Amino acid sequence: MKIKRWLAFGAACFALSATTAFAQEKREFSVSTVLSDAFPWGQAAEKWAELVKERSDGRITLKIYPNAQLVSGDQTREFSAMRSGLIDMAVGSTINWSTQVPEVNLFSLPFLMPDNAAVDAITQGEAGKMVFDAIEKRGVMPLAWGENGFREISNSKQAITKPEDLKGLKIRVVGSPLFLDTFNALGANPTQMSWTDALPALTTGAVDGQENPLAVYDVARADRANQKYLTLWHYMNDPLIFGVSQRVWKTLSAEDQQLLKEAAVDAGKWEIEKSRADLEKTLEIIRERGVEITELTPEQHQAFVDATQSVYEKWIPRIGKDLVDAAQKAIAER
Numbered sequence: 138m139k140i141k142r143w144l145a146f147g148a149a150c151f152a153l154s155a156t157t158a159f160a161q162e163k164r165e166f167s168v169s170t171v172l173s174d175a176f177p178w179g180q181a182a183e184k185w186a187e188l189v190k191e192r193s194d195g196r197i198t199l200k201i202y203p204n205a206q207l208v209s210g211d212q213t214r215e216f217s218a219m220r221s222g223l224i225d226m227a228v229g230s231t232i233n234w235s236t237q238v239p240e241v242n243l244f245s246l247p248f249l250m251p252d253n254a255a256v257d258a259i260t261q262g263e264a265g266k267m268v269f270d271a272i273e274k275r276g277v278m279p280l281a282w283g284e285n286g287f288r289e290i291s292n293s294k295q296a297i298t299k300p301e302d303l304k305g306l307k308i309r310v311v312g313s314p315l316f317l318d319t320f321n322a323l324g325a326n327p328t329q330m331s332w333t334d335a336l337p338a339l340t341t342g343a344v345d346g347q348e349n350p351l352a353v354y355d356v357a358r359a360d361r362a363n364q365k366y367l368t369l370w371h372y373m374n375d376p377l378i379f380g381v382s383q384r385v386w387k388t389l390s391a392e393d394q395q396l397l398k399e400a401a402v403d404a405g406k407w408e409i410e411k412s413r414a415d416l417e418k419t420l421e422i423i424r425e426r427g428v429e430i431t432e433l434t435p436e437q438h439q440a441f442v443d444a445t446q447s448v449y450e451k452w453i454p455r456i457g458k459d460l461v462d463a464a465q466k467a468i469a470e471r
């Protein structure tokens with residue numbers, strides 16, 4: 138009897154030390170991004186990694202794989218690769234995840250968010266929680282928001298001030314078919330391709346135009362890819378989400394989950410502030426390169442809004458009426 142008791146005690150001690158050892162184990166995780174640390178997007182991921190390393194005393198390493206290399210450049214497969222455990226974590230765009238999470242198409246509804254306050258009203262409120270719930274249900278734990286930014290349109294042919302100026306222009310887009318609907322509604326000729334293929338296609342003239350935030354236009358030197366005309370139409374904002382595969386999330390202690398989440402929130406806030414603060418300077422740099430920059434009058438802006446209403450009719454049922462209502466309410470009350 139006595140011996141049995143000692144054996145049980147020994148086994149319990151062993152189990153305890155094994156769990157402690159597991160909790161203290163050094164771990165490395167892969168983090169996917171589409172853009173490198175030459176861009177605010179990649180810097181957001183680097184900041185996350187830096188904070189996690191610091192706060193875990195070097196125990197947890199986030200290794201960043203930019204250029205969507207973990208999915209061979211096919212950025213729209215990032216979410217499913219994370220869900221299946223091929224990728225541990227990502228700082229990803231709602232555009233690229235919208236092929237697998239219909240709810241995040243919310244952010245791609247044309248001209249939904251007029252300014253930064255509207256973006257924040259969504260991400261920091263009830264609508265943002267609904268979006269995070271939808272992502273969690275599909276196998277990824279969302280931790281925090283970052284920002285790729287308001288997407289502006291550029292092309293090689295002419296200044297765009299009205300929908301008719303887009304007629305027949307071949308425009309590169311990526312993400313869900315919502316983008317085809319938006320650009321078809323404007324009379325353009327949209328074509329889907331990954332970012333890896335976009336710059337070569339713009340350079341050779343295989344496509345005439347593209348849409349991306351100013352920071353991406355600037356760092357990628359889109360001006361050298363024939364993009365001489367840039368219209369600031371702010372037609373959508375492209376938030377970033379820091380996410381972790383549920384397969385990985387489940388293996389983490391509550392303390393490590395908390396550490397990862399807090400670091401993501403801090404890195405996201407840092408990146409959003411920096412991106413917004415740098416915008417004016419970035420615009421000046423682009424202007425100095427000889428790019429013709431067009432700003433729209435309220436009337437010109439309204440013509441684009443009117444021309445894209447069909448996108449709402451088609452996509453609200455797919456995104457979810459409750460979610461779109463919550464977002465519109467948050468924007469109205471901002």
Ligand code: X2X
Nearest residue numbers: 171230232233311332349
């Ligand atoms: O491919 C793009 O346009 C980019 C880099 O902005 C995204 O990943 C959505």
